[in-house]
Amino acid sequence: MSPAPVEADFAAALSAIRNSAPLIHNMTNIVVANLTANALLALGASPAMVENTEEAAELAAIAGALVVNLGTLSPDWAAAMRLATLSANAAKRPWLLDPVAVGALGYRTRLAADLLRHRPAIIRGNASEISALAGYAAGGKGVDSTLASDAAVEAAQLLARNSGAVVVVSGAVDYVTDGSRVVGIANGHAIMSRVTGMGCTASAIGGAYLAVIKDPFRAAVLAMVTMGVAGEAAFAKAQAPGTFQTAFIDALYQIQAGDLAGGMRLS
Amino acid sequence: MSPAPVEADFAAALSAIRNSAPLIHNMTNIVVANLTANALLALGASPAMVENTEEAAELAAIAGALVVNLGTLSPDWAAAMRLATLSANAAKRPWLLDPVAVGALGYRTRLAADLLRHRPAIIRGNASEISALAGYAAGGKGVDSTLASDAAVEAAQLLARNSGAVVVVSGAVDYVTDGSRVVGIANGHAIMSRVTGMGCTASAIGGAYLAVIKDPFRAAVLAMVTMGVAGEAAFAKAQAPGTFQTAFIDALYQIQAGDLAGGMRLS
């Protein structure tokens, strides 16, 4: 793709999501399950949260895309993530890895490294997470990054080349890279870091775009622009985090291709 | 009952819920646990979410009603659901089954069939779920129905006769049947399908009415009217799904018998 999408690209993707309501298998955490389900429904997709070993592989094989978020693991969930990503691969379904707190905790760091072998289409995390997953020594503080996103661009490129995935580093500027190309997206608002699960929501939205766009690089760029422009629209309505969260869901529901193309700030 | 409740019926039920605050044991999923707890509290009931094998049977035996929702299973949760429904039966406590995504995934389809033997008072699902549970070949797409509610009325009647439960099919029109009688409830708004957990919330509210009304058919009708009228009141306040969800909880808190009797549209 040319790195800069135009209005017709957003229109085609939004129409595809809103008309086909792709099933997004979202293996996510107990903190953000409600928010990310509502974000997917508001945008037009059909979310299903299934994290157990009995069912995860079955659902992953029929979903439009799979999102694997390591936020709140359990032994059964970790095993289910291995099965689901293997199943998605076998069924040629794209999947996205959100390596929450990787680098800060050993168990999930090893799990994420294993899951990489099942070839995610997109990896999205904050600067600490992406740096850790790329093999750099850069642990975060719990689930929050201790690095600015700019500091992890090199790590993201290395991780993209080594994993074959498109890598997204979230932050004040979001970066998307496939190892060679790098696009920065300067949308969004600082208040988003004061609402839990905005990164997880970006991953869920990434899953929705992955289900309707073949090129993961394009899907990632469109998803991050959508998050950022919706965040700006929500902040215009609500300047504190409680009301912002509800306004953000409203914005995803109301957003149109013209808003995205017109509001997008790439670098 | 005569199929059409009158204001005095709503007044008696709401007073019973608001004065006695019945304990509702709600075994539900990680996506909707917060929403359904808030819905029960807003209406006046006292929710308790306990899903583990060590405690579920103990709580089910003392609760006013039990709600079993299959949304996000785990091996321990599934075992706890078997124990809790058995315990509710032994203690002669009514329970409601919400067969989320039954028909779409094999494990939960088998679990739901097993749980039927513990004799739920009410089964509430969408058209795909009810059709699958009745033995019709009608898998949904993940947690969403691929059928309109009208298409599942015959399946619902069959399921009601075979299980002994009152069966509710949610959709644009909600249908309640005990196998012979069928009541349609045309309240609600399409935006409710864009907010996660509205069906799960209907089941939770069904549990609250079950705890104070002996006749499960009447309890189911009153619950579905309450959901629909509260949904209409919320939509009058908020036309997008984020703000709608908070307005819906407010509406459950503020709703009065006169609103329900006056707004009810039966067919």
Add this chain to the structure above:
Amino acid sequence: MSPAPVEADFAAALSAIRNSAPLIHNMTNIVVANLTANALLALGASPAMVENTEEAAELAAIAGALVVNLGTLSPDWAAAMRLATLSANAAKRPWLLDPVAVGALGYRTRLAADLLRHRPAIIRGNASEISALAGYAAGGKGVDSTLASDAAVEAAQLLARNSGAVVVVSGAVDYVTDGSRVVGIANGHAIMSRVTGMGCTASAIGGAYLAVIKDPFRAAVLAMVTMGVAGEAAFAKAQAPGTFQTAFIDALYQIQAGDLAGGMRLS
């Protein structure tokens, strides 16, 4: 401390939270995980929810404070709580116990008694929970108290003396005691009992103050004043529970030391 904090005490604590964003390890339940994470972020802390046996001890050893909430247990979660509290103790990190529904269910009542041996800095619960944990026969109804907070002050003092913890009894008036001193805090609004997780949120906020204040008695008083004054500010904006919940998060984000010192009503 003198029992009555002044504006400078609130200012120092709020600045410490907002400037250092302490990592709060919050082992909490599926109902309130989102709300309590957002409450901590809104106040300025950095929450991380990790409940599994592979990671809980590792995180507890590096967090500013640990909060252990028994709301929705599983076998793995219970084991992780034993490991995490032991680890917090070994690392000299303060931790807070929220004994949800202790007294009403046997398994968690035994677990809570065991966890007491790992020396929590603060125990916060409703009157039924505190009475049960103190050894009084006083089971609640599910997660709700059947006693007014005044009725549990004696039990709280006994529990404080026996456990070495500061004990908080939440209710219309919140009481904080170390076994000898007792402070009553008459802030808050009755609508808070109609929103799920307000008690769990008080515990989470208690964790944030514990991370920046050495004296657990002072930390508990400041936390309960913060909850109550924020609740009053939210009720001024929203008088029904759905909109109240979002207004409450906004209030935690906006609240200043002068609001707390000026609004505080101690007895």
